[in-house]
Amino acid sequence: MDSTYAPLLRVAGLRVAYRTAGGARVSALRSLDLEVAEREVVGVLGASGSGKSSLTQAVLRMLPRNAEVEGQISFRRQEILTAGSRELRNLRGGEIALISQEPALALNPVLSIGRQIDDVLNAHRSLSSQSRKEKFQLMLRDVGFPDPDRILRAYPHQLSGGQRQRAAIAQALICGPSLLMADEPLSALDTVTQAEILDLLTRLKSQMNLAMIFITHNAGVLSALADRIVVLRDGEPIASGSLPQLRLSSDPYVRGLLCPQENLFSSSAKPASSRGAGSRDECSAQPILRVRNLSKSFVQKKVFGQSVFCKGTRPG
Amino acid sequence: MSRKKSLAKAFSVRALDQVEFALEAGTTTAIIGRSGSGKSTLARCIAGFEKPDTGSVEIHAKEAEKSSRAVQLIFQDAGSALNPRFTALDVVAEPMLISGQLNAADRKQRALHLMAEVGLDPESYLRKALEFSGGQRQRLAVARALAANPQLLIMDESLAGLDLPLQAQMLRLLLDLQSLHGLSYLYISHDLNFISLFAENVIVMDQGRIVEDLPVSMLAQSSHPATQALVAAGERVHAAGVEVAQ
Numbered sequence: 001m002d003s004t005y006a007p008l009l010r011v012a013g014l015r016v017a018y019r020t021a022g023g024a025r026v027s028a029l030r031s032l033d034l035e036v037a038e039r040e041v042v043g044v045l046g047a048s049g050s051g052k053s054s055l056t057q058a059v060l061r062m063l064p065r066n067a068e069v070e071g072q073i074s075f076r077r078q079e080i081l082t083a084g085s086r087e088l089r090n091l092r093g094g095e096i097a098l099i100s101q102e103p104a105l106a107l108n109p110v111l112s113i114g115r116q117i118d119d120v121l122n123a124h125r126s127l128s129s130q131s132r133k134e135k136f137q138l139m140l141r142d143v144g145f146p147d148p149d150r151i152l153r154a155y156p157h158q159l160s161g162g163q164r165q166r167a168a169i170a171q172a173l174i175c176g177p178s179l180l181m182a183d184e185p186l187s188a189l190d191t192v193t194q195a196e197i198l199d200l201l202t203r204l205k206s207q208m209n210l211a212m213i214f215i216t217h218n219a220g221v222l223s224a225l226a227d228r229i230v231v232l233r234d235g236e237p238i239a240s241g242s243l244p245q246l247r248l249s250s251d252p253y254v255r256g257l258l259c260p261q262e263n264l265f266s267s268s269a270k271p272a273s274s275r276g277a278g279s280r281d282e283c284s285a286q287p288i289l290r291v292r293n294l295s296k297s298f299v300q301k302k303v304f305g306q307s308v309f310c311k312g313t314r315p316g
Numbered sequence: 317m318s319r320k321k322s323l324a325k326a327f328s329v330r331a332l333d334q335v336e337f338a339l340e341a342g343t344t345t346a347i348i349g350r351s352g353s354g355k356s357t358l359a360r361c362i363a364g365f366e367k368p369d370t371g372s373v374e375i376h377a378k379e380a381e382k383s384s385r386a387v388q389l390i391f392q393d394a395g396s397a398l399n400p401r402f403t404a405l406d407v408v409a410e411p412m413l414i415s416g417q418l419n420a421a422d423r424k425q426r427a428l429h430l431m432a433e434v435g436l437d438p439e440s441y442l443r444k445a446l447e448f449s450g451g452q453r454q455r456l457a458v459a460r461a462l463a464a465n466p467q468l469l470i471m472d473e474s475l476a477g478l479d480l481p482l483q484a485q486m487l488r489l490l491l492d493l494q495s496l497h498g499l500s501y502l503y504i505s506h507d508l509n510f511i512s513l514f515a516e517n518v519i520v521m522d523q524g525r526i527v528e529d530l531p532v533s534m535l536a537q538s539s540h541p542a543t544q545a546l547v548a549a550g551e552r553v554h555a556a557g558v559e560v561a562q
Contacts, residue, residue, distance in 0.1 A: 047479045048450055161351065186553065190351040190506035195549035217479035220554035256481035263484035264491070264513045286377070287338035288468055288500045289362065294371035296332040296357055 114152030395453025
């Protein structure tokens with residue numbers, strides 16, 4: 001390897017453990033090595049509790065106080081674990097951005113979307129109000145809002161889940177970071193919205209030359225996006241490679257993540273389509289449940305310009 | 317009532333619009349649709365938590381209210397909704413305590429039996445609900461639902477909080493319990509993954525209406541835009557084979 005080569009992000013021997021109230025030590029990451037090159041997308045795949053989220057928090061130095069960290073994390077050769085608060089401020093949001101599972105929690109409920117994006121921009125760039133405004137408009141159009149002005153004035157609760165995630169992505173990318181860490185960014189959204197946000201992230205990655213760490217338990221979302229996948233189990237990387245390479249794995253844990261439907265089959269189980277016929281004959285005419293002409297309305301009121309749903313039929 | 321009207325502008329949103337369908341005993345129907353399509357309102361009306369404006373829900377040809385225990389609803393993240401101070405035994409035995417049909421010893425015996433049935437170690441019956449993992453808590457929620465001797469289980473995004481391998485394991489368990497007890501399932505989800513392995517029929521909802529009611533094998537050939545959007549999104553976000561295995 002070229003001696004001048006340095007990856008964008010280099011994680012070496014990273015260990016994270018949490019001290020519990022009872023004094024016990026719970027290990028979340030054990031000896032993780034990971035490199036992310038410029039413009040490279042690394043998928044981090046793991047089941048619940050495999051330590052995925054501790055990684056993003058460690059990279060941003062945002063682990064809770066009871067966490068113990070060992071190892072090295074460097075971003076463009078700059079050491080993160082020993083960085084001062086000024087360097088950290090520049091990195092967070094400026095060079096490394098994070099989007100999370102629940103944008104409703106990441107966004108401040110009492111500030112307008114415009115104000116929150118402005119805060120990020122103000123912290124990292126000195127721009128005139130006119131050029132800030134232009135930047136907002138452009139960014140919000142980029143994440144798929146046809147009417148940026150309305151979104152800038154809106155508060156998080158006035159947006160749908162998908163719109164909130166788009167707004168959080170706009171906030172994360174407004175300063176043009178080099179690395180975006182996405183921690184289960186699709187899990188709280190319905191499938192159709194998931195596909196839309198996935199398309200959006202794929203487009204923004206090329207458009208903005210982003211490197212990404214994409215954390216998920218769903219291998220499917222990585223298939224078109226990730227250059228490389230690292231599989232985490234109990235805080236340790238146990239396999240890595242492309243999706244087709246990992247599909248060849250015989251490890252039950254890796255197979256469970258890549259082909260979870262295999263868990264559905266066993267000696268006694270057959271797909272529903274082949275089960276159906278028999279049971280249908282036995283209990284033919286009598287349905288267990290019959291729903292007829294069911295209608296239900298909710299009254300939507302505007303209180304202080306905000307939609308409030310109440311029971312429709314019995315006001316009061 | 318008139319005072320309320322004078323205070324706020326009110327207009328009505330139809331959460332359910334003339335919904336009609338039937339579920340055969342011992343089978344599974346999946347109800348799929350985007351967020352806000354009316355799936356959860358339908359579940360709540362069937363379980364009796366919500367009173368419909370019009371229409372009826374019949375369980376075994378009887379008005380639903382008279383057979384409410386025959387229907388059990390398992391919510392999304394039901395595992396976290398368990399009382400954290402309850403032991404596993406308390407969690408599973410409580411529905412039997414409320415129905416008052418068994419004495420304490422029989423309740424305990426049946427609760428331990430149900431724990432074993434859902435794949436939990438009956439020996440751990442004194443552990444607090446909070447001490448179980450997410451997947452185990454979900455199993456506890458299923459055992460608790462079974463304790464009421466239901467005929468119909470409604471699962472409203474019940475598995476959404478679990479990772480995919482755990483979701484598959486839970487569906488495997490639900491299939492086993494279905495053949496063991498002859499249960500009928502309404503499986504509500506925004507997601508098509510595993511559906512072809514789990515359900516016989518699919519109902520697609522959009523803006524409070526049922527737009528399609530079809531065998532699961534016909535899903536991929538549907539020409540309805542709402543269904544096509546769900547199928548296409550499923551193919552985009554899931555690994556091959558997970559979404560609509562043919």
